[in-house]
Amino acid sequence: MSTQPKIIGEGLAFDDVLLVPQRSSIRSRFSGEIDTTARVALGAPSIHIPVISANMDTVTGWKMATSMALLGGFGVIHRFMSTAEEVSEVRRVKERMRVIEEHPPVIPGHATIHDARLMLKQRERGYVIVHAGESFDGSFIGIATPRDFDAGRPDTPLTEVMTPFERVHRVAPGTSLEEAVAAMRQHRVEKIPMVDANGRLLGVYTTKDHEYYQHYPNASLDGKGRLLVAAAIGVQEGDIERALALAAAEVDVLVLDIAHGELDYTQEILRRLKVVEGLKTPIIAGNVATVDGAKYVRDSGADGVKVGVGPGYVCETRDVAGVGVPQVTAIMNAAEAYKNDSVRLPIIADGGIRKPGDMAKAIGAGADTIMIGSLLAGTEESPGEPVEQDGILKKMVRGMASATAFEKRLALGATTTSLEDYVPEGRTTFTPYKGKASKVVKKLRGGLLSGMSYSNARTIEEMQERAQFVIVKNPMMPEQRRSLQS
Secondary structure, X not given: OOOOOOOOOOOOOHHHEEEOOOOOOOOOOOOOOOEOOEOOOOOOOOEOOOEEEOOOOOXXXXXXXXXXXXXXXXXXXXXXXXXXXHHHHHHHHHOOOOOOEOOOOEEXXXXXXXXXXXXXXXXXXXXXXXXXXXXXXXXXXXXXXXXXXXXXXXXXXXXXXXXXXXXXXXXXXXXXXXXXXXXXXXXXXXXXXXXXXXOEEEEEEEHHHHHHHHHOOOOXXXXXXXXXXXXXXXXXXXXXXXXXXXXXXXXXXXXXXXXXXXXXXXXXXXXXXXXXXXXXXXXXXXXXXXXXXXXXXXXXXXXXEEEOOOOOOOEOHHHHXXXXXXXXXXXXXXXXXXXXXXXXXXXXXXXXXXXXXXXXXXXXXXXXXXXXXXXXXXXXXXXXOOEEEOOEEEEEEEOOOOHHHHHHHHHHOXXXXXXXXXXXXXXXXXXXXXXXXXXXXXXXXXXXXXXXHHOOOOEHHHHHHHOOEEEOOOOOOHHHHHXXXX
């Protein structure tokens, strides 16, 4: 008979604790003294706002991932689509902005205006580079924009409406974005190619990209000045191909989407991707809730860990399986697992965030970032259209272990479990339409700044070190509190 104790301790959730106010020299949470820059994964760029949108099919597609990165956060595109579709979603985020477009939309000169419009519908750029012959070798014969398209019919060849190479304003190699913008303003154009002495195209600067940098100074960017984006993968054989395809599309981080991260699957797929395939893209794995679980993910080769088993709004794991660890304790467990590491694995607190104060508590407990799903599910950028219920606009949100999500996985061939055998551990519901995601992120960031100010913490690291908690004994339920007040 096992000698392990049946009860190993007590657990604390967000509502069970409060941050203790401390003497602080921070003049104001909005004074600029607080830096919320946070790590996401080893080998990945940091982000300015430690908020990540969850890899749920009612939360993060390319629109949400784009918005989150522009705001200074991060988005994980869900995997409940074909590999080609997920790759396309990643590329759409990557093409939103960049210092210089190194791979502009190119099209042969015999193509028509109709052909160019179709290309730009997919690429979402405001121009095409026109080249001679069937293949592009770096040289080009002109540039055409939607304004040029208005000068012809759908079947008009681009060579009849484009601005020819001789009349295209150009900049030399080494020209900075600011210098290119000055040249575009001087010549009253919105795009300007960088061309070498041999007439070869090296890239294209645009005023639109520059405007993005001006409007979103805290955007989460990769080394080429493009938006950061992550994408989820599973643990089936086909997910090896999916991971490699996403890496080829230059996704910044892969997220292993598995409810129980302390399975053999985690170690097997991390070894396959990192050792056998030699993949260099950082991989976040999870979910875990214990010290041993956090160590297992680290020792398996992950570059970041997701912490949380059952705390999500649409997760029913605790009701169905009876499994879980309250989220504050789970985060502290992961922090304990890594406390002596010279390079600590970034911790993502996944689930249970209902209020801005929960974010401050999560980071105070040891998380580097938080992952949210349901709070963003009702926003404009989340997949799906709003529906009206009882005169109120709402959007669907569902746990990825729900029955409806399972049926989608089954249709995609992403599971080998039969419908008859599957027991859902998530639910499907509707949440009020909230408008833009920026409103949610702004509230969360405001709560974090305030919590850090109370804790005299100027960085995420200081918040992790200095935050202290007091346990709330027998917290009243809202209805009990209202009864006493009446």
